[in-house]
Amino acid sequence: MTEFRDNRTAKTTGDASDGDGEFVEGDDASATDGGTAVRGERFSGGPARGFLSSMAADDRIFEADLAVDRAHVVMLAERGIVDDDEAGQILQALNVVEVEEHKGLPDGEDVHEAIESKVIAIAGDVGGKMHTARSRNDEVATCIRYRLREDVLDALDAVNDARAALVEVADAEAETLMPGYTHLQSAQPTTVGHWALSYAGALARDADRLLDAYDRVNESPLGAAAFAGTPFDVDRSRTAELLGFSGVVANATDAVAARDHLVEVASALANVATHLSGLAEDLVIFSNRGFVELDDAYSSTSSIMPQKKNPDTLELVRATAGDASAGLNGLLSTLKGLPRAYNRDLQNATPHVWSTIDAVTEATSVAAGAVATAEWPAEALAEAAGEGFSTATAVADVLAMADVPFRQAHEVLATASEDAEGDAPSVETIAAVVEDVLGEPMTAYADEATVAEALDPEANVAMRDSVGGPAPEAVASGVASAAEALSGDEAAVEGKRDALALAHETLQDEVSTYV
Numbered sequence: 197m198t199e200f201r202d203n204r205t206a207k208t209t210g211d212a213s214d215g216d217g218e219f220v221e222g223d224d225a226s227a228t229d230g231g232t233a234v235r236g237e238r239f240s241g242g243p244a245r246g247f248l249s250s251m252a253a254d255d256r257i258f259e260a261d262l263a264v265d266r267a268h269v270v271m272l273a274e275r276g277i278v279d280d281d282e283a284g285q286i287l288q289a290l291n292v293v294e295v296e297e298h299k300g301l302p303d304g305e306d307v308h309e310a311i312e313s314k315v316i317a318i319a320g321d322v323g324g325k326m327h328t329a330r331s332r333n334d335e336v337a338t339c340i341r342y343r344l345r346e347d348v349l350d351a352l353d354a355v356n357d358a359r360a361a362l363v364e365v366a367d368a369e370a371e372t373l374m375p376g377y378t379h380l381q382s383a384q385p386t387t388v389g390h391w392a393l394s395y396a397g398a399l400a401r402d403a404d405r406l407l408d409a410y411d412r413v414n415e416s417p418l419g420a421a422a423f424a425g426t427p428f429d430v431d432r433s434r435t436a437e438l439l440g441f442s443g444v445v446a447n448a449t450d451a452v453a454a455r456d457h458l459v460e461v462a463s464a465l466a467n468v469a470t471h472l473s474g475l476a477e478d479l480v481i482f483s484n485r486g487f488v489e490l491d492d493a494y495s496s497t498s499s500i501m502p503q504k505k506n507p508d509t510l511e512l513v514r515a516t517a518g519d520a521s522a523g524l525n526g527l528l529s530t531l532k533g534l535p536r537a538y539n540r541d542l543q544n545a546t547p548h549v550w551s552t553i554d555a556v557t558e559a560t561s562v563a564a565g566a567v568a569t570a571e572w573p574a575e576a577l578a579e580a581a582g583e584g585f586s587t588a589t590a591v592a593d594v595l596a597m598a599d600v601p602f603r604q605a606h607e608v609l610a611t612a613s614e615d616a617e618g619d620a621p622s623v624e625t626i627a628a629v630v631e632d633v634l635g636e637p638m639t640a641y642a643d644e645a646t647v648a649e650a651l652d653p654e655a656n657v658a659m660r661d662s663v664g665g666p667a668p669e670a671v672a673s674g675v676a677s678a679a680e681a682l683s684g685d686e687a688a689v690e691g692k693r694d695a696l697a698l699a700h701e702t703l704q705d706e707v708s709t710y711v
């Protein structure tokens with residue numbers, strides 16, 4: 197058994213690698229230390245062999261490559277480019293490759309070469325017909341898109357779960373008062389429901405972006421060959437259909453060179469991670485102030501200070517914005533300035549999108565769980581809601597509603613606030629300042645009961661019933677529309693999964709007619 201170290205770490209790969217960055221050749225591998233069926237003796241290896249290899253990272257696209265090979269062979273047979281018997285032998289060999297998994301592949305620069313070598317080793321020379329009318333360039337581009345579709349749908353599930361958790365909190369805590377901040381200073385009373393809806397709205401846009409990106413991922417480059425098409429009478433639409441793609445990337449050079457769909461996905465995920473970093477930061481601060489009680493499952497403790505319950509999981513969610521930003525920047529800087537058509541740099545671009553999607557999807561699920569299980573201590577929150585004279589704006593609004601120019605009303609409350617030194621002033625104090633600044637008794641503008649209401653955090657919140665405001669009825673309608681948008685997006689994800697499952701079955705049925 198030979199072993200070599202791959203230049204890509206295995207951190208972004210699935211379970212078939214040995215997990216510590218090495219790709220270990222299977223016992224039954226047919227390759228020797230010499231060349232493979234694809235590379236011959238001339239490019240049989242050397243000091244840069246591990247550096248060239250993407251075998252470990254390619255574990256992620258092993259299944260995709262088998263599907264792409266199968267669809268290609270079925271199409272070649274349908275077009276009479278290979279005969280049915282030849283197709284059957286190749287497809288049979290691919291079944292063996294599948295059973296022996298990625299870890300059973302022989303040495304190779306990448307999964308595409310290794311699978312082809314193994315097919316030739318199993319089926320004999322006829323296996324060499326599998327690569328007719330294609331190149332690894334269109335092959336890898338197709339494999340990435342094939343696998344990425346599943347990953348985007350998984351990311352969407354996580355984002356939608358987080359939205360569901362937030363909408364549920366918004367519904368349950370629609371009237372739970374809490375302090376609202378700007379610049380992290382007491383600003384105006386709001387509700388937990390209103391806070392939760394603010395993140396549900398942001399994540400809804402992220403879901404839209406991912407759904408939108410999915411449609412551009414879901415196009416087939418297969419049949420573009422190296423970059424300049426093929427003289428064989430291939431049917432690109434047929435392979436696209438067999439693989440569940442909505443159509444083809446038309447220009448053959450664009451088809452092999454394009455990676456902007458990876459950038460789009462990473463960018464949408466960077467937005468998700470950025471939103472979640474804000475949510476996590478809010479929860480870290482709230483838990484510091486006793487405004488939220490995180491479930492033990494989402495907390496950790498100190499190895500030395502036994503009394504501690506720390507919001508570690510949320511700190512890691514917050515940190516995931518760093519992973520996402522690294523992935524996005526890794527992609528952009530790897531892709532910048534690449535000439536047409538294919539360059540091996542592209543091999544290094546791919547793992548950036550896998551690491552981004554893995555980090556963000558996991559963090560999103562954790563954030564969803566933390567939100568779904570958190571408790572909101574209503575009493576502490578209500579007490580804090582009015583702190584720092586957070587009701588001042590509403591009193592100014594009361595005066596402005598009685599036709600006092602808002603700027604003057606603002607001055608009245610600024611003066612009252614200074615006099616009260618941070619606490620809410622009494623109605624009497626406000627009345628005195630009104631008379632002082634405006635030259636008329638307060639009752640000329642508003643009665644004492646109305647001002648007292650504005651000073652009460654609950655009534656204060658209830659006043660702000662504009663669209664998207666925190667008043668209970670505005671939150672209720674926000675909950676209804678967030679829930680509606682969510683179920684629409686969940687249905688969209690399900691529809692895409694169904695389409696993929698159907699294509700998978702169709703391909704299997706086609707394959708079984710040859711084997």
Ligand code: ARG
Nearest residue numbers: 250306332333336538542543
């Ligand atoms: N492992 C390569 C990649 O990920 C596959 C394509 C290799 N193509 C080539 N012309 N060397 O991009």
